[in-house]
Amino acid sequence: DGGITQSPKYLFRKEGQNVTLSCEQNLNHDAMYWYRQDPGQGLRLIYYSQIVNDFQKGDIAEGYSVSREKKESFPLTVTSAQKNPTAFYLCASKAEKASGSYEQYFGPGTRLTVT
Amino acid sequence: QKEVEQDPGPLSVPEGAIVSLNCTYSNSAFQYFMWYRQYSRKGPELLMYTYSSGNKEDGRFTAQVDKSSKYISLFIRDSQPSDSATYLCAMRNTGRRALTFGSGTRLQVQP
Numbered sequence: 001d002g003g004i005t006q007s008p009k010y011l012f013r014k015e016g017q018n019v020t021l022s023c024e025q026n027l028n029h030d031a032m033y034w035y036r037q038d039p040g041q042g043l044r045l046i047y048y049s050q051i052v053n054d055f056q057k058g059d060i061a062e063g064y065s066v067s068r069e070k071k072e073s074f075p076l077t078v079t080s081a082q083k084n085p086t087a088f089y090l091c092a093s094k095a096e097k098a099s100g101s102y103e104q105y106f107g108p109g110t111r112l113t114v115t
Numbered sequence: 116q117k118e119v120e121q122d123p124g125p126l127s128v129p130e131g132a133i134v135s136l137n138c139t140y141s142n143s144a145f146q147y148f149m150w151y152r153q154y155s156r157k158g159p160e161l162l163m164y165t166y167s168s169g170n171k172e173d174g175r176f177t178a179q180v181d182k183s184s185k186y187i188s189l190f191i192r193d194s195q196p197s198d199s200a201t202y203l204c205a206m207r208n209t210g211r212r213a214l215t216f217g218s219g220t221r222l223q224v225q226p
Contacts (some may be wrong), residue, residue: 004158033213040123042203042218043159050212058213090158104149104205104214106158 003027004107006091011112013085021076021110023091031094032074033104036060036087043090049074078112085114118142121204121217130226134191138204138217141185145206145215148180150189153201153219162202163189194224 004025013019025032031050035043045058049068063082068074078085091107121138128134136150147166151159163178165171165187171178177190187206191198201221205214 006158031212035216040218042119042121042216043205043214044216045213048213056212088156103161103164105161106151108158109156111156 006107016080023074025093029093033092034076035090119217125221127223136189144208149205151203
C-alpha cells in the first residue's frame with residue numbers, strides 16, 4: 001500500500017524541548033516538503049528537499065531543521081528556538097510528470113502541542 | 116496583502132446544491148492551479164489540477180481558471196454531505212518548487 005506516513009499522529013512536548021517528526025514515503029518520489037498549518041492561515045512551507053542530501057529553506061524555516069539521508073525519509077526537528085511550535089505539521093512528496101507538471105501528495109499530518 | 120486570498124467561510128448549503136468556491140491571487144506568474152480537499156484532522160488530498168487558463172471537469176467537480184482576472188473557481192454539482200470539508204486552493208509558477216496555498220474555505224453540506 002503506497003503512500004506517505006507521518007508519526008505520531010499527536011505529539012505533546014514541554015516548552016524548551018526539541019522534538020522530531022517523522023515522514024516516510026514509499027512512492028519513490030524525489031522531492032519532499034514540510035508545511036505547517038495554523039487555523040485560518042492555510043499551509044506555509046517550512047523546508048523542502050529536491051534530492052537526497054540536499055534541502056532548502058522555505059518561507060518559515062526559523063526554529064526548524066531537517067535532514068534527507070534517504071530518499072524515503074525526511075524528518076523535521078522542531079527546536080526550542082521555534083517561538084510558537086504548536087501547530088498541525090504536514091509532510092508532502094511530489095510526483096513529477098514528463099510534461100513538466102507535477103502533483104503534490106500529503107501525509108495524514110502530526111498535531112504538535114507544546115505547553 | 117496575501118498572495119492568494121480565499122474566503123474562510125463557513126459556507127453552508129443544502130444537499131444537492133451547486134457549490135462555488137473561489138480564490139483570487141496577485142502573482143501573475145502563477146501557471147499551475149490546484150484544489151485540495153481536507154477533512155478535519157487529516158492531510159489534504161488533491162482534487163483538481165489545471166495548467167494555465169481554462170476549464171477542467173472530473174465527475175461532479177469543475178475547475179475554472181481565469182488568468183486575466185487572476186481568479187480561480189471550483190464548482191461542485193449535486194453536493195453531498197460527504198463533501199463537507201475544507202477546500203484549499205494552491206498554485207505555483209514554473210520557477211518555484213513549492214506551492215502557495217489559500218487559507219481554505221470550510222464547506223458544510225446539510226442533509
